[in-house]
Each structure stands twice: as structure tokens, then as C-alpha cells.
Amino acid sequence: MRKVALTGFGLTEFNKKDIAIDSLMFSAVKSLFENIPNLSQKDVDVVLTSTNDNTKYLSSIVSEISGIAPKISHSVESLCNSGANSVISAFSYIASGLADVALVIGAERFDSPGLVLEWDISRGQYKHPIYWSSMFTKSHVRKYGTTKEDLAIVSAKNHKHALDNPYAYFKKTYSVDEVMHSKNLTEDIRLLDCSLPCSGSAAILLASEEVMKKLTDTPVWITGIGQRTLSAGFTKHEELASMESTIDAASMAYKMAKKEPDDIDVAEVHDAFSICEIIEVEDLGFAKKGKGNEFVRTLYETQDRRINPRGGLIGAGHPLGATGIAQIVEIGQQLQGKAGKRQVSQANVGLVQNMSAAATSSSVLVLQS
């Protein structure tokens, strides 16, 4: 298997603007080409698009309007973890030798059809994501004594981090008290415990080792990949205070990268809701089971940015198809030492966790400078 490097990226601001999906994607592509001066359209032999938008033939449309005639071109959709899925597909094309340079573009509009999984009849009349997250939250509260304040700390922390992310949707901090007193959506979820659907795009360029040398002096290597889809139905979860697909995906990614949780210097995790970050830091091995709440509290109190330095989904916004790619871009910048005010010191090994549909499916990547 050939080595695969992240060699550059492009981002657009996450907001609520009414922009066509192909225009959103084009903006990220334009930004990426501006960031990689030595890259020409002729170099790109894979174009993948990640979105839940219903527009057909999107990867070909984006290739056309970007002046690219790729060998391989298609869309990838897997609800909220479309982004990581598409990067893993691109990785595979390069690692296998089928391609040398892959451009992956993720985007979503604020009115995405990917917000609710209509197929899942086991959710009855409770299909909106606030209901599964309420079940996860109540279960963690019951088993491990997690409090409303613990949940609010996740949101306060990630909004604070987002303030230093010029592309984030939120440009405002909230105190723990303000989060706790934001509107009750359910008994267990406050409005500010939720990530917000929005418009936005992110693009990433992957390259083989040989071609990478022409494009960047600071490559970041994808050294570990794990993915698991356990089901499509939320109620198949035996355990509600855990994400089994994440545990499985992380185990595979750590094994492939020959790394342990303690080796991870910085991580982007899928905080679709506050409870998700608390469960994920446990299931990724950063905290003991049931101690994710204390772990996150310590990060907040010590102003330690190593989890969700760009603000996570809660602070940065959640344009579904762009999210996984924006997470990978952040870890890429951190490992290049180019994250500006968000920089985590001595970041050499990073991790991205992206999941979909109540963690019925998860993707985990380990990256190294």
C-alpha cells in the first residue's frame, strides 16, 4: 500500500446563506488552488464530492466548472460522515496506485435533506436527531452521573474555540450558565447543546508520496483508518451511553497507525450534541468510561484546546457533507503547525472521528506530521 499525504486544503465560511451546492463547492476548490500554487488542474486525477444534497452528477459538474477532467469522479453520501467517507475513498484510490492526486470537496446547504433519516421507522414519530441525543444523554446521566453543567461545558468550550476559527458559524462565546439556561428542546437537551445545520464547504487535496513533493514542504500523512457501520436503525443500539461503531473504528485506526490513545496530541471529534463529545472522548480512549465529563471539564478549566480546537460542530456549525473534511483540514493545519491562534503545542499525531445517524456508523482517521 502506498503512502498518502494531505497536501493542501480550501475552506469557506460556514453561514446560513442561500447558495447553490455547486457554487459552494467551487468556492472551496478555488480556495484550495490559491493555497497550493504549484497545483494545476491537469494534476488532479480523482474528484470526489461529499454531500447529502439531491443534485445529480455533482462531481462531474464541479470538475467541469473547475476545468478538471479527472480519471475517477463520483459522489459519496453517508449522512453526517460523508466527509470522512469520501476522504477514505480518495485515500484508497491513491494507496492502491489507481491515482496520484485526489481532490475531495464536501458541501452542504442549510436546508439539507440529510438532517432526518426517514427510512428509520424504529424511531416512530421521533425521527429528529434531538430525540436520539436525548436518549444518549439520559442514559449517560443515569449511568455515570453526568450533569447539565458537564454538558454545558462542552458547548461553552467549543464556542470559545470557534472564536479563533475565521470560518466558524458562531462568532460569540457563551458562559456555562448561558448554555444551561438556553431553551430546553427536551428535558435533556438545551438549544446550545446542539450543532447547527448551515451552509458551507471544505476541500482537501491528497497525493501520493512522489507527487506530494512537488506540492508541499509540510505534508501530513494519513497513517490510520478505521470504519464501522453497525446498522442503519438507531434502536439497534444495545448500549445508549456508548458508541460501539466508534470504539470499533478507533481500534482499527490505532492498530493500522501503530498508535495508542495516549499518543494523540490533538483531535476533532463529532460533537453533534454536547453528550457526543463526552461519550467520544471515552470511546476513543482519551478518558476512562464514565469519566468523559471530568475530562472535558479539565480541558475547559485549563484552557486546553486539544479536543475540537476549531470549535467542533457546536462552535463551527455543521454543514453535513463538509464537516468530516473540515475536521481533517483542522488536524492537518495543527500538524503542520499552521493553526494560528488555535495551535496546540507540539502536535505531531492527530485524530479525526466523524459519525452518522446516531453513531450507527463511524469513521476514525489517525494523521501524522
Place this chain on the structure above:
Amino acid sequence: MTKFEEQLKEGEFVCSECQKCKKLVWPPNDYCNRCFGEVKWRPISRIGKLVEFSKKDETVFCIAEFENEIRVMGSLECNVVPVISQALKLVKCSYNGHEKFVFQLK
């Protein structure tokens, strides 16, 4: 409409059971997801247990489990704070483009 939706519209809660290996296929489908055998639709016991619950405004919503394996979300009519694993019954199910389940504590 699927067979499941047709039955739900009539107030019946059914599931697909494999004729060959007897597995209950949930969420339901026309073929078994273990052996690809053909399924028969049969009523599911309406007595189950509470797995987890929360509340939106004044309505309790929950995950209920039937026949020790079929889990489904619905609203829970109750005047007391429920207890996990407490017995409950399915008192109403319907379909009008969307599935709806209503439970009561037993």
C-alpha cells in the same frame, strides 16, 4: 405503502419473521437479513418493557422493547416517573405518512 405501513394504518403492529431461520427482521423487510429467506408478517406482542425515556414539553417519549429484541420509539402516557425495565403496553399505533406509537405503563 409497505406491508408494515398498511398494517400500522389499521392499528396493527407487525414484524417480518423469516420462514426459514425464524429470525425477526427489524426494521422490517420483505426478506431475511440473516439468510435471505422469505418472511411472513406476524403480530408482535404488545406487552414490552421500557428501555430509556426523556420528555419534550409535557410529553414523555421513550424506547420500548418487545419480544426481547424489537425496539421502537414512541410517546409514553404516564402520570408517574417511569422506571427503566418497567413493563408497558402498546396502546395505539398508526400511519398517516409517518409512523406513530403510543405506550402506557402496565
